[in-house]
Amino acid sequence: MVVNAATGLVGSAGVLLVLAMGAGRVVACGRRRRLLDELVRVDPQRVVAVPLSGQEEDRDAIRHAAGAADILIDAVGDISDPSPTANALHSLGPYGTALLVGGCMGDLPVNYKWMLDSQITMLRSSWYPREGTAEMLAMIGSGVLDVGVLEARKFSLDEVNEAVQWAERSSGGLTHAALVP
Numbered sequence: 001m002v003v004n005a006a007t008g009l010v011g012s013a014g015v016l017l018v019l020a021m022g023a024g025r026v027v028a029c030g031r032r033r034r035l036l037d038e039l040v041r042v043d044p045q046r047v048v049a050v051p052l053s054g055q056e057e058d059r060d061a062i063r064h065a066a067g068a069a070d071i072l073i074d075a076v077g078d079i080s081d082p083s084p085t086a087n088a089l090h091s092l093g094p095y096g097t098a099l100l101v102g103g104c105m106g107d108l109p110v111n112y113k114w115m116l117d118s119q120i121t122m123l124r125s126s127w128y129p130r131e132g133t134a135e136m137l138a139m140i141g142s143g144v145l146d147v148g149v150l151e152a153r154k155f156s157l158d159e160v161n162e163a164v165q166w167a168e169r170s171s172g173g174l175t176h177a178a179l180v181p
Contacts, residue, residue: 014073029050052084052087
């Protein structure tokens with residue numbers, strides 16, 4: 001299991017979710033080392049961090065850490081460069097599945113022959129299906145999905161602009177902004 005862009009809010013949530021669902025090993029890839037270290041501390045036996053440089057050698061680093069992954073969750077943010085996703089795709093082994101939930105706005109170059117020969121499945125979703133909310137809440141309620149590691153930086157409703165500015169520069173990983181009445 002590989003989670004690309006694991007240091008963002010969606011990627012870090014993906015790491016927590018796949019751990020709760022029983023993933024035996026999660027390769028968390030991202031640019032911010034401090035946030036990768038936070039994810040490893042959640043479950044040092046199952047989470048492996050791969051810091052990304054934004055260069056082509058990221059492909060080899062992810063593949064080395066993941067072996068031939070069965071599943072890739074790609075959660076890149078609103079970026080125009082598809083190379084982080086392209087690099088992560090190559091961590092998939094034969095019959096692997098890529099779930100694209102990020103916001104990359106560039107064209108994704110995929111080697112058609114590699115994808116066919118490896119029987120790669122590519123799924124995509126803008127967020128998650130409607131029933132996903134109820135399923136995640138049930139996991140939290142039963143204690144399977146531990147959200148106790150999440151930290152909210154609280155802002156009053158009058159501080160909405162400050163909250164947005166803080167979120168732009170500081171959020172990610174296990175920390176997020178929360179507006180409270």
